Amino acid sequence: MIRTAVTGACGRMGTLIIQNILESPDMELSAAFDITNIGMDVGEAIGTGHLGVPVSDPADIQTVIKDTGTQVVIDFTIAVAAAGNVVKAANAGANLVVGTTGFSEEQTRQMHQAIRDNGVAAVISPNFAVGVNIFWELLKEAAGSLDGFDVEIIEAHHNKKKDAPSGTAVKAAQVISEVLGGREYVYGRQGLAPRGDEIGIHAVRGGDVVGDHTVLFFGDGERIEVRHQAHSRQAFAGGAVRAAHWVMEQGAGVYGMADVLGK
Numbered sequence: 001m002i003r004t005a006v007t008g009a010c011g012r013m014g015t016l017i018i019q020n021i022l023e024s025p026d027m028e029l030s031a032a033f034d035i036t037n038i039g040m041d042v043g044e045a046i047g048t049g050h051l052g053v054p055v056s057d058p059a060d061i062q063t064v065i066k067d068t069g070t071q072v073v074i075d076f077t078i079a080v081a082a083a084g085n086v087v088k089a090a091n092a093g094a095n096l097v098v099g100t101t102g103f104s105e106e107q108t109r110q111m112h113q114a115i116r117d118n119g120v121a122a123v124i125s126p127n128f129a130v131g132v133n134i135f136w137e138l139l140k141e142a143a144g145s146l147d148g149f150d151v152e153i154i155e156a157h158h159n160k161k162k163d164a165p166s167g168t169a170v171k172a173a174q175v176i177s178e179v180l181g182g183r184e185y186v187y188g189r190q191g192l193a194p195r196g197d198e199i200g201i202h203a204v205r206g207g208d209v210v211g212d213h214t215v216l217f218f219g220d221g222e223r224i225e226v227r228h229q230a231h232s233r234q235a236f237a238g239g240a241v242r243a244a245h246w247v248m249e250q251g252a253g254v255y256g257m258a259d260v261l262g263k
């Protein structure tokens, strides 16, 4: 049985990931962390019924990981919290699956350092949906074949999403920029804003949109649109739980979802 802990346990993704762990025959929920409902049974907090696992204070993450024999931690919280959780969990010797988005370069550097220093394995991805990882592959192919085309990225998410643009849109821009030998990013446009050679990135927020990403390649007299739409958060939760199984079999290092999928 893989002893699995969830940080952000009471959030939208954390709740669904716990449900996936409960349905997985070779996983068990070893611990749950959140800044709300501390001390309460996590199953009662998220509405699955009593699970016998309390919501622990993230401040105690190292001790709880060791006391509960946690082997892998799945984090879907918020960048500033995740950066700290990941460093402490790596220090406690746990493998990691990190779905949180919006990290600064410094936060990313600190997490990678802790993962390397402690010899643990981590899958870090701004999007665990299988289809999005194919979407990034399609973008590479399109960018490499559409010389001189203007590139714009539009992403839409629900009105509770905190960071913008989405980690998935940023990764899409990075993938395209790499193929094109480096491009500036322009986030939205206002006032005098003539188009240069940049990649435009636009974030739309509203309602209950789970996650839409469209990349437009504009040429003279034509355009191509490459689009991914997530219909349900299960696309992300299923991928994250798959990554948690996979990471248990890996040597130390930082991996992406493409590695999990063998791409």
Ligand SMILES: NC(=O)c1ccc[n+]([C@@H]2O[C@H](COP(=O)([O-])OP(=O)(O)OC[C@H]3O[C@@H](n4cnc5c(N)ncnc54)[C@H](O)[C@@H]3O)[C@@H](O)[C@H]2O)c1
Binding pocket: 007, 008, 009, 010, 011, 012, 013, 014, 033, 034, 035, 036, 058, 076, 077, 078, 079, 081, 082, 085, 098, 099, 100, 101, 102, 125, 126, 127, 128, 129, 163, 236
């Ligand atoms: N990689 C992916 O596939 C993917 C998919 C969906 C969402 N996300 C990202 O996952 C993150 C969470 O999304 P969500 O919709 O579940 O958000 P949410 O706001 O519903 O849940 C976040 C939870 O984290 C908790 N939290 C805050 N600080 C904490 C800390 N220090 N320790 C433990 N828990 C803490 C909050 O109380 C909350 O319950 C966001 O960054 C989002 O962009 C990634």
